[in-house]
Amino acid sequence: MEQGGSQANSGFPSSFVNFLNFLGKNSLKIIGELGAVAIFFFYGFLFIFSLPFQFKKIVQQIYFIGVKSFLIISLIGLFTGMVLGLQGYYTLVKFGSEGMLGAAVALSLIRELGPVLTALMIIGRAGSSIAAEIGIMRISEQIDALDTMDINPMRYLVSPRIAASIIVFPMLTALFDVIGIIGGYLTGVVLLGVNSGIFFNRIYDSVVSKDVTGGFLKSLAFALIVSTICCYQGYFTHMRPGGFGAKGVSLATTSAVVISCVLVLVLDYVLTSFLL
Amino acid sequence: MAEPFIEFKKVSKSFGKLQVLDQVDLKIYEGEITAIIGKSGVGKSVLLKHIIGLLKPDSGKILIKGKPLDEFSKTELREFKRSLSYMFQQNALFDSLTVFENIALPLVERTNLTPTEIKKRVDFRIEQFELGEVADRYPSQISGGMQKRVALARALVTEPTMILFDEPTTGLDPLRKNAVLNMIAHYQSEIGFTGVMVSHDIPDVFFISNRVAIIENKKIPFQGTPLELEQSDNEVVWQFIHGQEVLQDQLTGLQPKKEVNALILEELSRVSQEKGRFTLILFTIDSLTQIKNQVGYIAAQRIFQCLAMGINMKLAGKGKAARYGxxxxxxVLPGGSYSEAEGLINALLTDCSKHDVMNPEKYKKVCIDFSVKAGILEVREKTDLESIIESARKAQKIIAKMECHRG
Known part of the structure; x- marks a missing residue:
């Protein structure tokens, strides 16, 4: 009705008005959603510190998100480092500066690839299952059951996961970096014959503490984003239009992974531009 | 009567375009079990979820001891929530926790009890509900009936002052069902909690309820004690308390009483205008209630069914038949004569005498004599409904008998 009215009054072609309508509606929806996520994060984060401290649950989540990702992160780190060593060597050797290989591998891992790839791997391994687990709890009324027992579901389900992510992401990133550098060493030094001493000396010379803190800050930001998005998507599975029951959970899991991945990459660019 | 513990005042609730509750009024009294009965999908669970605040009404008020629920402070709301338990229809057990952990959860999360004390309390419930063997298993590893018992144990473990049961006995075998209802009744009298129970188990649920509310078509057409329920003339109420008879009427093709009454009234007005006639026959099976009580429910139903199906077959669309008690x-045979009615009875007799319910050999353990009576009334002038039925009853004669072998 309103649409028809504005069309008649404004004199703009209806397709343009429809476009504006579409734009406005979706912008409002996105802003609303962003606000909801922010509030969700605020409470989830706040309840980490509420007493009695949920030590056991946080440890369980550290085990699930962290320890169980140990192997996959090591594997990916190793091969990423190896391929960096390989590619780096063939590029650097053209300029006769293959001695810089150590620095190239270490810097790209610590500043960029470590935090980003670790975050992406955790999203795939733990983020999806967080969304699915909370989503199933929602559709099988387990979250309602917590509510009726006067157990705060945000505190019980979301806070331990956010806390565990804050602890685990930087640690796994550090692991990724170290194993990646070892991978670079394997291809560069062991396979292609770069001098071992020069390899490590260049790393020692070029990596400064700012690089490490930068990587650390990134992984911390990714931890907050990923845990919040995955929990949020699962927690509000039932509010999702067009998906009920198992379908709703599958949609929630997909959105959790897609949105987290996109946000990690966007945030990575934003943070890098500030940190440089 | 005392002030209700919980009172719904003109509560309405819609989900999108679908209205579930329309200006519902309901009273729940302290220390009583109130049963809410109704067909599936009429909003019984929605009603329960309003009490605990999982859903909020679109309009209307929910009063807890006279105070509107939406005016509760955070602390008051918390206290209220802590005083009650909710047993979900789908159990809502935590599937990543074991049976023991599920029952212990409310104690672990919101009390300061020591682990030993918690274990003692949980073990007590586990033993009580015969769950000892499955205490270490996960909900998905145990049967549906067991899950129900775990949910019940979890609801009782905090010793709440009020429990909301959402279909506590659905999916249980008859023995376990009785055990669960028995347990609820037993604890209710022992602890004295207020219970609100949504159920399909009619009439079992009436035995343990102090009050019954029927929800039908977005409203509550009846609420009162089970005795008042039984005495009620309300058509919806009758359908609920005689659920099995209603099913049987549908199976045998009998019409609802309302429809046959309407036909009689229609025929009466026609007779008074056109000077025509119509005939009705009132069949009665003597001692059917006695057979139901002493021989068995199935025998009584089979006898009734035999007669009803026979009548329907012989009627062949020429009239309508309904259970009238x-x-x-x-x-009712619209336009039919006395002799037509007699013909129908005779045809019926030839058929029914062959049926096994008329054979005394089939009642080996308990046998009770019974007879079928029929009264024919041809109506040619306008009178009222009650006197027609009364006259037909007076005209009844025995048309068939089943006599047990003696000695």
Whole structure:
């Protein structure tokens, strides 16, 4: 009705008005959603510190998100480092500066690839299952059951996961970096014959503490984003239009992974531009 | 009567375009079990979820001891929530926790009890509900009936002052069902909690309820004690308390009483205008209630079914038949004569005498004599409904008998 009215009054072609309508509606929806996520994060984060401290649950989540990702992160780190060593060597050797290989591998891992790839791997391994687990709890009324027992579901389900992510992401990133550098060493030094001493000396010379803190800050930001998005998507599975029951959970899991991945990459660019 | 513990005042609730509750009024009294009955999908669970605040009404008020629920402070709301337990229809057990952990959860999360004390309390419930063997298993590893018992144990473990049961006995075998209802009744009298129970188990649920509310078509057409329920003339109420008879009427093709009454009234007005006639037959099976109580429910149903199906077959669309009480069937033949009615009865007799319910050999353990009576009334002038039925009853004669072998 309103649409028809504005069309008649404004004199703009209806397709343009429809476009504006579409734009406005979706912008409002996105802003609303962003606000909801922010509030969700605020409470989830706040309840980490509420007493009695949920030590056991946080440890369980550290085990699930962290320890169980140990192997996959090591594997990916190793091969990423190896391929960096390989590619780096063939590029650097053209300029006769293959001695810089150590620095190239270490810097790209610590500043960029470590935090980003670790975050992406955790999203795939733990983020999806967080969304699915909370989503199933929602559709099988387990979250309602917590509510009726006067157990705060945000505190019980979301806070331990956010806390565990804050602890685990930087640690796994550090692991990724170290194993990646070892991978670079394997291809560069062991396979292609770069001098071992020069390899490590260049790393020692070029990596400064700012690089490490930068990587650390990134992984911390990714931890907050990923845990919040995955929990949020699962927690509000039932509010999702067009998906009920198992379908709703599958949609929630997909959105959790897609949105987290996109946000990690966007945030990575934003943070890098500030940190440089 | 005392002030209700919980009172719904003109509560309405819609989900999108679908209205579930329309200006519902409901009273729940302290220390009583209130049963809410109704067909599936009429909003019974929605009603329960309003009490605990999982859903909020679109309009209307929910009063807890006279105070509107939406005016509760955070602390008051918390206290209220802590005083009650909710047993979900789908159990809502935590599937990543074991049976023991599920029952212990409310104690672990919101009390300061020591682990030993918690274990003691949980073990007590586990033993009580015969769950000892499955205490270490996960909910998905145990049967549906067991899950129900775990949910019940979890609801009782905090010793709440009020429990909301959402279909506590659905999916249980008859023995376990009785055990669960028995347990609820037993604890209710022992602890004295207020219970609100949504159920399909009619009439079992009436035995343990102090009050019953029927929800039908977005409203509550009846609420009162089970005795008042039984005495009620309300058509919806009758359908609920005689659920099995209603099913049987549908199976045998009998019409609702309302429809046959309407036909009689229609015929009466036609007769007074056109000077025509119509005939009705009132069949009664003597001692059917006695057979139901002493021989068995199935025997009574089979006898009734035999008669009803026979009548329907012989009628072949020429008239309408309805159950007119627990033992009576009323047949209306629009425009029919006395002799037509007699013909129908005779045809019926030839058929029914062959049926096994008329054979005394089949009642080996308990046998009770019974007879079928029929009264024919040809109506040619306008009178009222009650006197027609009364006259037909007076005209009843025995048309068939089943006599047990003695000695």
């Amino acid at each position: 627990l033992e009576d069937i009323l047949v």
